Amino acid sequence: MVLEKLGSSLYDAIRKVLRAPVVDRELVKELIRDFQRALLQADVNVQLVMELSQNIEKKALDEELPPGISRREHVVKVVYDELTRFVGERPQALDIRPGRQNVLMLVGIQGSGKTTQAAKLARYFQKRGLKPALICADTFRPGAYDQLRQLAESINVDFYGEPDAKDPVAVAGHGVKEFRDHEVVILDTSGRHKEEKALILEMQQIAEAVAPQEIILVLDGTIGQQAASQAAAFNEATEIGSIIVAKLDGSARGGGALSGVAATGAPVKFIGTGEKIEDLEPFVPGRFIGRLLGMGDIESLVAKVKEADIEVTEKDVTALLSGKFSLADMYQQFEAMRSMGPLQKVLSMIPGFSYQLPDSELELAEERLDRWKYIIESMTPEEREDPKILNASRMRRIARGSGTDESDVRELIKQYNATRKMLRQLKGRRRMLRRMPFKLG
Numbered sequence: 001m002v003l004e005k006l007g008s009s010l011y012d013a014i015r016k017v018l019r020a021p022v023v024d025r026e027l028v029k030e031l032i033r034d035f036q037r038a039l040l041q042a043d044v045n046v047q048l049v050m051e052l053s054q055n056i057e058k059k060a061l062d063e064e065l066p067p068g069i070s071r072r073e074h075v076v077k078v079v080y081d082e083l084t085r086f087v088g089e090r091p092q093a094l095d096i097r098p099g100r101q102n103v104l105m106l107v108g109i110q111g112s113g114k115t116t117q118a119a120k121l122a123r124y125f126q127k128r129g130l131k132p133a134l135i136c137a138d139t140f141r142p143g144a145y146d147q148l149r150q151l152a153e154s155i156n157v158d159f160y161g162e163p164d165a166k167d168p169v170a171v172a173g174h175g176v177k178e179f180r181d182h183e184v185v186i187l188d189t190s191g192r193h194k195e196e197k198a199l200i201l202e203m204q205q206i207a208e209a210v211a212p213q214e215i216i217l218v219l220d221g222t223i224g225q226q227a228a229s230q231a232a233a234f235n236e237a238t239e240i241g242s243i244i245v246a247k248l249d250g251s252a253r254g255g256g257a258l259s260g261v262a263a264t265g266a267p268v269k270f271i272g273t274g275e276k277i278e279d280l281e282p283f284v285p286g287r288f289i290g291r292l293l294g295m296g297d298i299e300s301l302v303a304k305v306k307e308a309d310i311e312v313t314e315k316d317v318t319a320l321l322s323g324k325f326s327l328a329d330m331y332q333q334f335e336a337m338r339s340m341g342p343l344q345k346v347l348s349m350i351p352g353f354s355y356q357l358p359d360s361e362l363e364l365a366e367e368r369l370d371r372w373k374y375i376i377e378s379m380t381p382e383e384r385e386d387p388k389i390l391n392a393s394r395m396r397r398i399a400r401g402s403g404t405d406e407s408d409v410r411e412l413i414k415q416y417n418a419t420r421k422m423l424r425q426l427k428g429r430r431r432m433l434r435r436m437p438f439k440l441g
């Protein structure tokens with residue numbers, strides 16, 4: 001799991017606070033020492049650790065407690081807030097203007113995951129109905145051209161490259177010209193040179209030549225402390241607009257992500273979670289920190305989940321019970337679930353859902369939720385309100401638009417019908433609606 005090690009030592013520190021009979025000054029100081037140790041071991045930059053821990057100490061000890069909140073809850077919340085604020089309070093999207101060309105330039109050292117994330121990004125935008133294209137401006141590494149061309153072909157995305165070219169600035173320029181009518185043009189660059197200076201100069205020249213909408217730094221999530229100096233070097237050469245942290249699967253500790261943010265001031269927008277082309281997730285700060293801290297059983301998160309539940313319930317309860325449960329309503333529920341964090345954690349907090357799903361099934365369930373979301377996103381408003389009008393040709397269109405198969409669309413409709421039926425049977429039993437009214441497995 002993402003950041004397992006850092007997560008578990010921070011979690012242990014938090015648990016100590018949750019379990020202590022009294023939360024006093026001494027215990028807060030101990031928490032901060034544990035917290036510092038955990039962050040330093042995860043290769044987070046020392047200065048940064050000091051800054052964060054000073055803020056936490058000050059707020060945890062000096063701030064007046066809000067009414068009804070115990071010192072214990074306050075301390076936990078301060079830790080969560082500080083870390084979340086640091087990585088950016090809300091998820092930030094790439095600012096793509098549809099209907100015109102947006103050039104995204106990826107930079108980062110060799111092996112960080114640029115080429116892979118370039119293809120993943122293309123796929124990400126393709127799924128959302130935009131027209132992406134990929135350009136290989138890595139003329140240094142043999143095989144770079146073929147690697148990206150094959151990835152592009154595998155997802156049916158237009159590709160530009162010049163296999164024998166020596167001048168990456170020219171190749172980038174040609175490609176951007178070629179794809180004038182594409183909405184998202186993703187430019188993959190080289191990550192190595194005979195010397196670093198030449199690489200940095202090359203990035204500057206390419207950026208000048210193609211004036212990208214955003215320059216994205218790709219960091220390897222497993223490298224730890226080096227992330228800070230890499231990020232700083234690239235940020236000096238060009239203006240880094242955002243960061244993708246790749247390889248945050250497996251046992252990556254991910255402290256580098258925090259250091260990269262500190263060195264550039266740029267937000268993390270995506271994380272790479274595997275080698276496959278679908279393994280790209282928008283970075284959700286609260287969720288990331290929640291995971292990092294193992295916040296699954298912490299009151300504040302439970303409260304948040306309850307809130308999210310009630311929001312859905314109250315807004316929709318009348319419509320739901322009158323049988324007017326549309327796909328748009330279902331979509332809202334998917335969104336609410338996915339924004340709360342990993343499925344198992346969400347499920348474990350819902351009364352009656354306390355069983356453990358096997359990991360493989362969980363993954364499938366999460367993937368399926370995402371797939372269903374894309375499918376609903378590809379529908380017209382009429383289709384969402386009245387799924388009965390979905391005939392074979394509409395389904396085909398939707399499958400194409402969402403990058404899924406027609407069988408996926410049919411499966412969603414089947415699930416929707418089953419949920420609707422269940423809701424009708426639930427009439428009058430309002431409390432049940434606070435639970436997730438559909439099956440995930």
Ligand SMILES: Nc1nc2c(ncn2[C@@H]2O[C@H](COP(=O)(O)OP(=O)(O)O)[C@@H](O)[C@H]2O)c(=O)[nH]1
Binds near residue numbers: 108
């Ligand atoms: N596990 C994992 N591996 C990744 C991820 N992204 C890239 N890789 C692998 O990292 C290696 C280097 O990736 P590549 O995209 O060629 O890096 P580049 O040199 O920066 O273009 C390849 O073996 C990729 O399959 C990721 O999110 N998770």
Ligand SMILES: [Mg+2]
Binds near residue numbers: 114116138188189
């Ligand atoms: Mg590459």
